Amino acid sequence: MSEEILINVTPQETRVAVMQLGVVQDLYVERTSSCGIVSNVYLGKVKRVLPGMQSAFIDIGLERTAFLHVADIWENSHSADAAKPIEKILFDGQTLLVQVIKEPIGTKGARLSTQISIAGRLLVYLPQETHIGVSQRIESVEQRDALRARLQAVLPPEHQGGYIIRTVAEAAANPDFLADIGYLDKLWSNLQNAAQTASAPQLLYQELNISLRVLRDFVGQDTTRVLIDSRSTHQKMLEFAQAYNPGAIDRLEHYLGVRPLFDLYGVEEEIESALSKRVNLKSGGYLIIDQTEALTTIDVNTGGFVGLRNFDDTIFKTNLEATQVIARQLRLRNLGGIIICDFIDMDTQEHRDAVLGEFKKALARDHTRISVNGFSSL
Numbered sequence: 001m002s003e004e005i006l007i008n009v010t011p012q013e014t015r016v017a018v019m020q021l022g023v024v025q026d027l028y029v030e031r032t033s034s035c036g037i038v039s040n041v042y043l044g045k046v047k048r049v050l051p052g053m054q055s056a057f058i059d060i061g062l063e064r065t066a067f068l069h070v071a072d073i074w075e076n077s078h079s080a081d082a083a084k085p086i087e088k089i090l091f092d093g094q095t096l097l098v099q100v101i102k103e104p105i106g107t108k109g110a111r112l113s114t115q116i117s118i119a120g121r122l123l124v125y126l127p128q129e130t131h132i133g134v135s136q137r138i139e140s141v142e143q144r145d146a147l148r149a150r151l152q153a154v155l156p157p158e159h160q161g162g163y164i165i166r167t168v169a170e171a172a173a174n175p176d177f178l179a180d181i182g183y184l185d186k187l188w189s190n191l192q193n194a195a196q197t198a199s200a201p202q203l204l205y206q207e208l209n210i211s212l213r214v215l216r217d218f219v220g221q222d223t224t225r226v227l228i229d230s231r232s233t234h235q236k237m238l239e240f241a242q243a244y245n246p247g248a249i250d251r252l253e254h255y256l257g258v259r260p261l262f263d264l265y266g267v268e269e270e271i272e273s274a275l276s277k278r279v280n281l282k283s284g285g286y287l288i289i290d291q292t293e294a295l296t297t298i299d300v301n302t303g304g305f306v307g308l309r310n311f312d313d314t315i316f317k318t319n320l321e322a323t324q325v326i327a328r329q330l331r332l333r334n335l336g337g338i339i340i341c342d343f344i345d346m347d348t349q350e351h352r353d354a355v356l357g358e359f360k361k362a363l364a365r366d367h368t369r370i371s372v373n374g375f376s377s378l
Contacts (some may be wrong), residue, residue, distance in 0.1 A: 001222060004018075006262065010030065011032065012032055014030050025328055026331050027270070030209065032360070040207055041098070041118075042097075043202045044066065045095050046090050046091065047092065055086065059200070060098065065109050067112065070116070072114065074113065085359070088215075089097055095200040096114060097287075098114055099116050119207075121166075121168065121217070122165065122172050122214075123169065124182065125184040130162050134148060135166050138141040138170060150174065151165060154178055165367055187205065202221055207225050216244070227261060234252060237252055278344055283318060284302070287299065289329065294338070295339065296297060296340075300342060302318050312346070323359040325363035327365075330363075336368065343375075356375065360372055
C-alpha cells in the first residue's frame with residue numbers, strides 16, 4: 001500500500017507522520033531539548049565499582065553517572081572461562097567503550113552495555129560478534145536461511161564482525177547489502193579512530209536525528225514522497241540520501257505551501273484524538289481506551305451503528321473496523337505491555353476467526369513484535 005511521509009520541523013521539535021490513504025498510521029516526535037541518547041557510544045571512565053550490586057557507575061559526560069551491570073559486559077559473558085565478578089573486570093579510573101541501552105529516568109542515570117551495535121538501513125553491525133542473525137519479524141525459516149546465505153556471499157573473506165539483517169532487507173539486492181556494509185564499516189572505523197585520541201568522558205557516536213532516520217528506516221518501495229516543511233532539513237536529507245540512499249532523492253520534496261503541513265493533512269486532529277479516552281469509528285461505533293500502570297484496556301462499542309440487516313452483522317462490522325483503528329492507536333499512542341481488547345461478543349466462530357485474522361494483519365505492520373493470544377473464554 002502506497003504511503004506518504006510528512007516531516008514538520010520547528011525550533012522546539014521535529015514531528016514525522018506516516019500516511020496511508022490520507023490516514024495517519026504512525027507518528028513520531030523528537031524534541032530538541034530532550035533528544036534521546038539510546039544507541040549513543042561513549043568513551044567512559046569508571047567512577048566506582050560496587051561488588052555488592054555487581055555493577056559500576058560510569059562517567060560518560062552527562063549530569064548523572066551511568067549504570068553498567070556485570071551482565072551487560074560483553075567480554076565477560078562471551079568468555080570461554082567462567083564469568084568473573086565485576087571487581088575482577090573493572091577498576092576505578094579505567095576507560096572503556098560503552099553504548100547506552102536505556103535512557104536516564106528521573107534520578108537514575110542511563111544504562112550501559114559494552115556490546116556495541118550500529119544500525120544501518122538493511123543491517124545492524126555487531127563488531128564484537130561473528131554470527132549473522134535475522135530480524136524476528138521475518139518468520140519463514142527458508143527466507144531467514146536465504147537472507148543469511150546472500151549476506152554471507154557478499155561479505156569479503158577477511159571481514160570481521162557480525163550482523164543482524166533487518167526486516168526491510170527482505171527485498172534488497174546484493175548491491176544494497178554492499179552499500180550498507182560499506183556505510184557501517186566507515187562508521188565503525190571513524191568511531192575506533194576517535195576512541196584512540198579521545199579523553200574520557202567523550203561522545204564518539206551519536207544516533208541519527210529523526211529526519212535522517214526517516215531515510216534510513218522508513219522510506220521503502222511503498223513510499224511515494226516525503227514532504228518536509230523546513231528548507232535546512234530538506235537540504236540535510238538530500239545530502240544524506242545522496243551518500244547512503246540515492247533511491248530516495250527523487251521522493252524528497254520541500255513543502256512551500258502557506259497552510260501548515262500537518263493541518264493540511266489532518267494530522268493535528270489525529271494528535272488530539274490520540275490524547276482522548278474515546279476514539280470514534282466511522283461507522284458510528286467507538287472505542288474507550290483506559291491506561292493503568294498494570295495494563296491497557298480497549299473496549300469496543302457499537303454506539304449509533306445499527307447496521308443494515310441484523311444485529312450480528314452490525315457487531316461483526318463494528319469489530320472488523322475496530323481491528324484497524326486499535327492497531328493504529330497502539331502505534332500513535334506508543335502503547336505496550338499487557339493490552340486487553342474487549343471486542344463485542346460474536347456468536348459464530350466464523351466471525352471470531354475473521355476478526356482475529358484481520359487484527360493480526362493490522363498489527364503486522366507495527367515495528368514492535370506483538371503476540372496476540374486470541375479470544376479468551378471471558
